[in-house]
Each structure stands twice: as C-alpha cells, then as structure tokens.
Amino acid sequence: FLIAGASTTVAQSNKPARQATKAGAAPAQIAQSTLDPRWTPWLGCWRNDVSSPSAPAAATTCVIPLSGSSGVEELSITNGKIVERRKFEADGRPHPMQESDCKGTRTSQWSPGGRRVYVRSEYACDAGFSGVSTSIIALSSTGDFIESEHVKAGRGSVEHITHLRDAGLPDGLPAEVTAALAPRRLAITTARAAAIAPLASDDVLEALQQVDAAAVRAWLTE
DSSP: OHHHHTTTOOOOSOOOEEEEEETTSOOOOGGGOOOOGGGGGGOEEEESOOOOTTOOSTTEEEEEEOTTSSSEEEEEEETTEEEEEEEEEOSSSEEEEEETTEEEEEEEEEOTTSSOEEEEEEEEETTSOEEEEEEEEEEOTTSOEEEEEEEEETTEEEEEEEEEEEEESOTTOOHHHHHHHGGGHHHHHHHHHHHTOOOOHHHHHHHHHHSOHHHHHHHHHO
16 A cells, blocks of 8 residues: 555655676775675675575675775676676765666665665666666565666666575685675674564655655565
C-alpha cells in the first residue's frame, strides 16, 4: 500500500556514487584509506552462488576500502584478475561515472541509520540512448548483498536485482584484496549482524522518498 501510494514521490537528489574504471587502473593503497565504518558490512567477497566450495574464482565481486577516501571499491574479479573497478563514495555529491559505453554522473548518500545506500544515476550511451536509474544497496535479512535498481529510458523502464552471497576469501584472489579483507573478518561479521536488524515501516517510507517505488518493491521482495 505504501509503495503504491508513493509511486509519484520519487526524490531527485542525493544517492550512492559509483564510477567504473578499467582493470589497468592503479591498484588501491589500502594503508591510505580512511574508511567510513558504515561500509564495513559490505566489505568482503560475494558470488551469485557459493554452494560449491570448489567453485572457481570467476564471477566474484569483492568490496574493499578505497584508497585516499572514506568510500569503497567494488572489484569484479575473473580468474583471479581484476577486470573492473567501481568506486562508491556516499557523500551526497555527483561523481563522474562510466560503465561500458555509457557516461554520466552518479550520486550516493546514506540512509539516516547508515544501513542502506541510495543511488541516482543520469547518463547517456554511445548508442544514442539516455537513462536515469535509482537504486538501493542493502543487506538482506540473512546478510546477503542486495542491489535493487530501477532504470528509466524513453517511455519504458526495467527493474534489475543483484543478489550476492558471502563467498569468504576464495583462493587465487589478488594480493591487494586479501590484504584489505583478511584482518577485518571479525569486524565485518559483527557489522553485518548489526546491519540486518528487522525493517520498520519508517524504513520503507524513507526509501520511497529517495528512489523509485519499483526499486523499493523489488528490494522488499528480495
């Protein structure tokens, strides 16, 4: 009911900034990071399906502190190599973004309780399309990584859900990832426990003020 009633009250400002760089970018210097502790629950490595302990290191997403920043980097790792880096700085300011053939700006901000990040992106693609997306980055009730995104382009729209599960520290990770995450394992586990407290109606109302109702609905479903 709340979602249906608020579908036309989408906020137009302040959500998480992500920017992608190619794999050739300089590696993060972990010692220079001044990590915002609210990011701690998302640190670690994640996969779509980690049911098999012998699963290869392909299709692994790792989140580590971002050098010289209070934010984090989301690393896409295939066969032990970093193929893409995305930067998240939840400071409420627009940051340049480039993903595939699309360029624009992305803005992020924390929820008041620091348990979610809200994202708004505006971009144009080389193919001649332009789009606007809003998304929620959160943890599920079991500690899974959830990103619920709603993309509008032209007169259409589409929803996209990313649902990743904790992968621990798989073998064959780049050294910078292991060095960043191994000393923090207990802190990460503790922070996740705090971040997955039950949702209240106020949490839903807050999210509806920040992102499209479709993204909120998909998030709650996950």
